[in-house]
Amino acid sequence: MSVSLTLLLTAGVRVACGVYLVLERTLSRIILGFVLLGNGVNLLFIIAAGKPGLPPFEGSGDPEAMTDPLPFAMVLTAIVISLGVTAFGMALSYRAWQLFGHDEVPDDVEDRRVLRRRRRRSPEEIERLPWTQALSEESRRGALAQSQGFISAEDEDPLGADLTSAEDVPQDATEADEGESASDSVIGRRLAARRAARAARRAPAAGPATDTHREHTDGGGEA
């Protein structure tokens, strides 16, 4: 089967641009990337239909000379689906902007946890010790005491620790969430109080709950 190079190149460029946009951090750009990606893939279907021929109407000519209509039917379906999904994605991105003031995609919860644990240690300490012992003595003692119930775990890092849907505690609290409706509820209020207490205790160093934004921008997290 011979393939039109123009179509193939167009599809390739679209997919490449789409992939580039999908690797961005904001949801709206990612959605735009998917629109491009989807269009590139739809072009692949048109390539799969083979050479252009006569319109495929019953009895209007030699079936051999007609264009294969099936891929076009599939492309149409795919276009309709991507229309709906794009609309949903844009709505989601708008809602994220309403709630947080930005529509950045959050990092993986586990990644952020590891990052925070690293930040609690001093950098010299980490350099000196092999990776197996890079826990500070203090944090190790703290973990022991906590596991034996001497100190309450109340002040634990809230990240990913409480996903209660009823009270709707954010997975990763930022300042933008502060004025949210969730804090009207009992747990929300308690969390907010605890957050304030912790921020006061750790001042002037920024507590983990407030520096999420920096995590997004500095990427490497070498703070």
Place this chain on the structure above:
Amino acid sequence: MSIELLLALPVMLPLGGAAVTLVLRHHARIQLAIAISALAAIVLVSIILGQQVIEHGVLVLQIGNWTPQLGIVLVADRLSALMLLVSSVVTLAVLVYSSAQTVSENVEQTPVAIYHPTYLALVAGVSMAFLAGDLFNLYVGFEVLLAASYVLLTLGGSASRVRAATTYVIVSLLSSVIFLAGVAAVYSAVGTVNLAEMAVRLDGLDAGTRMILELILLVAFAIKAAIFPLSAWLPDSYPTAPAPVTAVFAGLLTKVGIYAILRLETLLFPVSEISTVLLAAAGASLLIGIFGAVAQTDLKRVLSFTLVSHMGYMLFGIGMVTQAGMAATIYYVCHHIIVQSTLFLAAGLIEHRGGTTNLIKLGGLQKLAPVIAVLFFVPAMNLAGIPPFSGFIGKVGLIEAGIAYDRASGWILIAVSVITSLLTLYAIAKIWNRAFWQEPSQEIIERDVPLPHLMGGATAAMIGVSLLLTLLAGPLMTYADEAASAVLERTPYVGAVLGDEAAEHLQYRIDDQGHRIDENGQVVEP
């Protein structure tokens, strides 16, 4: 009226129900009644379908009387009939459960009016994916269920759900694009998207092209099935949704992916070169998933990680491609759909009583809420594979199949699955210690909310179904065995869709030992 028309009902009923419930959005009670009756009807239809499939073999419905090559075909063989039955029972039970919980406790903030239509659309998508007879229809089924799942995951549009859904939507979109590219590639390679015809024509392609097509589709399905290394999205997105929604997602959506992989590895690409890759992915999923589960402090996150881990068991059976392995996988899929949904429903009960799913804050529920303790204990032990529950039977089946497989990869995976089973027990014991034994906080003692009968009843009913899997293990295993042999034989499926003549053009079949046999009866080494 022929019996084949029944095949359209599992898709048409929920779609019609979704339309009607959307119109009646201001009448919550009527909505609920319609949704429940639609799902109950599907349970009935799938029982009849199962019976018909046992009696008459594979059922095929050609919609609009188009030929299978051109039109949409719905196919029910033993495998899809069983999947359909289990999924409809689970969706019905979860809907009854959610009717008492009204999706989430903060009713006034949640637009419940769209819950029922979306839920029914999700069911339609799942049924369509199980019944689809062509690859593009499978894609549409996936899209229907994914679009519905986006809405269900963001119900209420609160901060945590929007965050969780962002990851989920992006990953799902990516898998959809890959799937679509796979469909396009398949069409240009073999000129058809009908699964049966693809099976015949793909046999004639050269090995390199086959492998590329297989890998594209496999990646798309593996993202949906949350197989390591494509599983990182799952624990971040599932736990924030309301408990019933998470229950359906955890039970069904990943299994639709596994079902698609099973079809891919048997019907389309029998005993391909990449079965070692599948086994490696299975082992990695098992171990990494369960290590993740052990490290968590939130109940729903622990359960999500065990879900990732246990997908490995099913992939283990598929990777071996022996009849025993397939049969055990089919049984295990049924078991896992039911037990994982039940666990998330029980987690919803714990949250209802304790006000949180944070294991550090929970405590003393064994004394405070003994009913919930029982409702959690039974499925938890089932998940860990304690006899006499179905998890034990499924795991024994897989391990036996692994012993019969008798290759180094099989032995390694047997070891890994036993370790995973043990660590699952550890993770479960950790939940039990923290949530049920630890000294309760004053807050939990004061928060004395009664357990709604419907929620407890629905969870208990699910446990009843999971116990049925133990009681009926014999007949069910025989059924799974026959389903597996039909799937490996490939001719029943192709013959039913295209006619016996076309089935003779199939070049390969798989024997009981997982070898690829060509038409002369010779073993073809991959």
